[in-house]
Amino acid sequence: MALRHAILSALSRGIPKNGYELNAIFNDHDERAWNASPSQVYSELTKMQKLGLIEVSERTERRATNYVLTDDGRAELERWLTQDEPDHTIRDDVVMRLLSMWILDETTARHLIEAEITFQRRRERALRNKLDTSAQLAEDARVWRNRRAVHVLWLAQTATMISWLEGLITILDDPDAPVDDTLAALLSSEPVSSPRA
Amino acid sequence: MALRHAILSALSRGIPKNGYELNAIFNDHDERAWNASPSQVYSELTKMQKLGLIEVSERTERRATNYVLTDDGRAELERWLTQDEPDHTIRDDVVMRLLSMWILDETTARHLIEAEITFQRRRERALRNKLDTSAQLAEDARVWRNRRAVHVLWLAQTATMISWLEGLITILDDPDAPVDDTLAALLSSEPVSSPRA
DNA sequence: CTTGTCATGTAAAAGGTTACATGATTAG
DNA sequence: CTAATCATGTAACCTTTTACATGACAAG
Numbered sequence: 001m002a003l004r005h006a007i008l009s010a011l012s013r014g015i016p017k018n019g020y021e022l023n024a025i026f027n028d029h030d031e032r033a034w035n036a037s038p039s040q041v042y043s044e045l046t047k048m049q050k051l052g053l054i055e056v057s058e059r060t061e062r063r064a065t066n067y068v069l070t071d072d073g074r075a076e077l078e079r080w081l082t083q084d085e086p087d088h089t090i091r092d093d094v095v096m097r098l099l100s101m102w103i104l105d106e107t108t109a110r111h112l113i114e115a116e117i118t119f120q121r122r123r124e125r126a127l128r129n130k131l132d133t134s135a136q137l138a139e140d141a142r143v144w145r146n147r148r149a150v151h152v153l154w155l156a157q158t159a160t161m162i163s164w165l166e167g168l169i170t171i172l173d174d175p176d177a178p179v180d181d182t183l184a185a186l187l188s189s190e191p192v193s194s195p196r197a
Numbered sequence: 198m199a200l201r202h203a204i205l206s207a208l209s210r211g212i213p214k215n216g217y218e219l220n221a222i223f224n225d226h227d228e229r230a231w232n233a234s235p236s237q238v239y240s241e242l243t244k245m246q247k248l249g250l251i252e253v254s255e256r257t258e259r260r261a262t263n264y265v266l267t268d269d270g271r272a273e274l275e276r277w278l279t280q281d282e283p284d285h286t287i288r289d290d291v292v293m294r295l296l297s298m299w300i301l302d303e304t305t306a307r308h309l310i311e312a313e314i315t316f317q318r319r320r321e322r323a324l325r326n327k328l329d330t331s332a333q334l335a336e337d338a339r340v341w342r343n344r345r346a347v348h349v350l351w352l353a354q355t356a357t358m359i360s361w362l363e364g365l366i367t368i369l370d371d372p373d374a375p376v377d378d379t380l381a382a383l384l385s386s387e388p389v390s391s392p393r394a
Numbered sequence: 395c396t397t398g399t400c401a402t403g404t405a406a407a408a409g410g411t412t413a414c415a416t417g418a419t420t421a422g
Numbered sequence: 423c424t425a426a427t428c429a430t431g432t433a434a435c436c437t438t439t440t441a442c443a444t445g446a447c448a449a450g
Contacts, residue, residue, distance in 0.1 A: 002290065002437080009297040020401050029285065033292045037439055042403055062447065064401060074300070081297060082305060086313065087290040088226065091199065094283050095230045099347055100206040102339040103271070104278060116283065131377070142299040145368060145376050150296055152380040153361045160357055164350045171342060179342050180328070183349040199409075217429050234411055239431060241409095259419065261429060 002087075003044050006034040008053065008069065008077040013143055016057040016066035019045055030126040032154070048073070098168070110169055117165045124158045127151055199284075200241050203231040205250065205266065205274040210340055213254040213263035216242055227323040229351070245270070295365070307366055314362045321355045324348055 003026075010025055011017060019042050026036040036044075045067060048054045053073035058066045069077070094116065101109045131151050136144045167183040200223075207222055208214060216239045223233040233241075242264060245251045250270035255263045266274070291313065298306045328348050333341045364380040 002288065005297075006293055009293060012297060012300055018401075019403090020399095023401095032287045033289050033296055035286055035288065038401095039403070039405095039440085040438060042401095046403095062400065063445090077297060077300065081294055081301060081309065086294055086316075088316065089232055089290075090229045091232065091288075092230050093199070094285065095347060095350070096203055096206060097278055097283055099230055099343060100202075100209060100274060100278060102337070102343045103209055103274060108279060112278065119283075119285065140299070141372070146296060146299045148376045149361075149365055149368060149380055150292060152377060153292070153358075156357050156361065156381075157354060160353050161350075164346075164353065168346055171346060175338070179345045180349060183346055184353075215429075216431090217427095220429095235429095236412085236431070236433095237410055239429095243431095259428065260417090 003034070003036050003040060004048060004053075005077065005080050006036070007041070007044060007048065008073055008080075011054060011067060011069045012074065012077055013139065014068075016068045018060075018064040018066050020064065030123060030130065030154075033150070106172060109172060113165055113169055113172070117162060120158055120162045120165065124155065124162065127155045127158060131155065200231070200233050200237060201245060201250075202274065202277050203233070204238070204241060204245065205270055205277075208251060208264060208266045209271065209274055210336065211265075213265045215257075215261040215263045217261065227320060227327065227351075230347070303369060306369060310362055310366055310369070314359060317355050317359045317362065321352065321359065324352045324355060328352065 006026070007022060010022060019038075022045075023036075023038045023041050025031055026034060026041060027038075045054070049056070049067070051072075052070055053076055054067040055070050056065055057068040060066065097112070098116075101112060104112070131148070134148070134151075164183060171177045171179055171182050203223070204219060207219055216235070219242075220233075220235045220238050222228055223231060223238060224235075242251070246253070246264070248269075249267055250273055251264040252267050253262055254265040257263065294309070295313075298309060301309070328345070331345070331348075361380060368374045368376055368379050
């Protein structure tokens with residue numbers, strides 16, 4: 001029941017949302033706490049409505065069905081946060097690939113790492129842009145600060161990944177390069193610059 | 198077919214493994230590229246054997262069935278690495294919780310963040326320990342270096358997370374603290390110390 | 395008047411978890 | 423001889439993806 005809590009979380013900000021808007025959130029690669037396919041979102045919304053966690057707030061002319069949280073929905077969100085243990089399970093396709101990469105020849109391996117660097121750089125730009133442009137709108141100050149903090153985390157993680165991937169190319173090229181020093185040095189030497197800098 | 202490639206990757210190191218050993222890998226919280234439940238691993242192994250991706254190398258007295266890669270298995274691993282696009286999909290329960298946390302009162306929120314810091318510190322210790330103790334055994338040098346590099350990445354990511362969580366407590370306590378500066382400063386000021394230091 | 399975006403679904407299949415069941419071997 | 427660990431599975435259920443289908447509205 002994980003998407004359920006992601007939807008509750010998205011609706012908890014008070015702004016009514018329809019399935020299409022929620023899908024936009026769950027498919028934005030740079031707003032990446034959770035993702036889901038459209039069909040899953042629509043069927044989950046129907047289930048949640050039947051359970052009384054959300055209710056229809058408005059039907060726009062364009063046949064969009066907007067939902068808001070009910071009191072039960074808000075209670076469930078709180079229960080989840082305070083009662084359920086966080087799930088630290090990880091399924092990281094990218095790292096799995098990097099772990100398997102030694103079976104390839106060096107040229108191919110380097111190409112793959114470079115492709116990943118390109119991807120991460122794109123993400124870095126997108127996040128930096130988001131931080132630079134996002135102004136505090138009608139939202140609650142706490143909501144806004146919280147979301148902004150998460151974006152800073154993602155930016156830092158992306159920067160770490162890029163430095164590390166660059167180090168990986170170095171140790172791939174040079175079989176004598178010390179793994180720990182090469183990577184640890186890179187990770188600490190390149191500070192995360194302030195998003196506005 | 199994601200677990201399939203995780204298993205191919207685990208067997209690609211040449212050492213025959215049985216279902217139980219693979220399960221140990223996929224359930225070790227600190228060896229965390231992928232995880233899976235025992236029943237899933239056993240049924241996937243059966244399927245893979247039928248498809249000819251792996252074959253039984255030995256049955257030990259203790260009724261354990263050891264598997265090794267076939268040529269087809271190795272080819273499939275290579276095809277996956279070079280032909281399939283990396284899956285950058287993310288489902289991060291922890292970040293989703295942190296994004297929703299503003300609905301709680303400050304005391305409860307701080308407790309949750311502190312619990313997460315405790316968890317991350319435990320992981321940091323485990324990873325540091327792994328890096329300190331793991332010696333290069335019979336394994337190929339490239340395999341060993343690759344795995345070690347990934348451990349360094351995980352250690353760096355954990356360290357980033359801890360610093361960030363500490364910063365999050367600061368901005369939670371002080372509604373006037375600037376989000377960007379508070380977090381960005383923390384992220385760049387605390388370098389990842391060398392694992393042997 | 396046609397293409398793109400908005401908007402919502404259904405059905406089938408694949409991927410993954412949980413609960414349960416079983417039994418051998420080893421360490422204390 | 424008893425508990426822990428090793429070792430493998432089945433069945434039911436839940437979660438997620440993929441492919442398909444539909445149609446309104448807006449912009450060019």
